[in-house]
Amino acid sequence: MLNEEKYGTYDVIIIGGSAAGLSAAMTLGRSQRKVLIIDEGLPCNRQTPHSHNFLTQDGATPAQIALTAKSQVLAYPTVYWESGRAQNVTQEHGIFVVRTDRNGEYFKGKKLILATGIKDILPTIPGFDACWGITAIHCPYCHGYEFRGKKTAILANGERAMHLVSLVRNLTADLTLLTNGTANLDAKQLKKLRQHDITLIEAPLISLIHEKGHVRQLVLEGTDHLTMDALYAAVPFQQHSNIHRTLGCTETEQGHIKIDAFQKTNVPGVFACGDNSSGMRSVANAVAAGNLAGAAANMELVQDNF
Structure with a gap:
């Protein structure tokens, strides 16, 4: 009506x-x-x-x-x-x-x-949705300054991963790239990671341990827990x-x-x-x-x- x-x-x-x-x-x-x-x-x-x-x-x-x-x-x-x-x-x-x-x-x-x-479209990883927008973040321009110098991980693969890595590397030297499976990176890209002391981990991400959206540790398949302050993620x-x-x-x-x-x-x-x-x-x-x-x-x- x-x-x-x-x-x-x-x-x-x-x-x-x-x-x-x-x-x-x-x-x-x-x-x-x-x-x-x-x-x-x-x-x-x-x-x-x-x-x-x-x-x-x-x-x-x-x-x-x-x-x-x-x-x-x-x-x-x-x-x-x-x-x-x-x-x-x-x-x-x-x-x-x-x-x-x-x-x-x-x-x-x-x-x-x-x-x-x-x-x-968030990944079905326990703890991820609770951290999204708080310490699981998408944009270095929107959130990066607040996590400058902090222990930071990036959840991405391929060209998108390299794009994020290049931006976030300017904000912190303590950087880990998680490809959540086999890395879709060529030899030139892998060399770039090594040159900038960026750790590459291919083990799948199992869960995020957090306190009210503030990530504390990342649980990876078959590895020890990683202590982290922030996680960038390229999500669809x-x-x-x-x-x-x-x-x-x-x-x-x-x-x-x-x-x-x-x-x-x-x-x-x-x-x-x-x-x-x-x-x-x-x-x-x-x-x-x-x-x-x-x-x-x-x-x-x-x-x-x-």
Whole structure:
């Protein structure tokens, strides 16, 4: 059902109310666009204790940043918030119809911004999920400074492993590479590891011993426990929502929503921003992408009516 009196047709509907979605909403709100944000409250960084590498907010919790951002965005009188999950989107006569999981409720919008995020596919290693985002981490730029000089392991293989090793080696000399099985590395790469005194272990990782998410030891098959302070991990991901696929949005080879320089997808009127369309996973990047998506959506609205 649609409450026409309360909602009518929005200029833009934003699916996802974390950093990217809120940033897009602020840009649109400041252009006096009628905007609806639909969010189910499950950001991928909800377990991360602190956010870093974001000017003015370094060290704040992601929850604090989101709460402040939400209060500032909703201060604009044309921006609205709806709690819930957007289940599907269709188009009717050039208007996007977004249906939610709340009693069949739906909303209409002229443009659509997908800020739906991604979901990490964590390995089924005991203790890993409890440490994820705390001491089992993915990004040296987001977390590396806090673990500088610490005993650090990297769980990865192949080219991805070498990429992470090269970045993390700048932060600590006490570095171990865990390939979790036979190393997919050539002679040149192995020589690089030896040159930088990086230990290579191929034994499978069995479990993480931790205290409230703070890793203490890594248990490897057939070896002694390794004392560690941090574990970087290159884990695969999946899109948090399939809405872009039902709309016909294409993806990159890596699985991100494919966008142009202005956050536009291949589907007219549909934009994407944040982790769902970028390999640069950070709050700062999400805010920048959302700002651009909001401006691009507003420009299309201008062009449609000017």
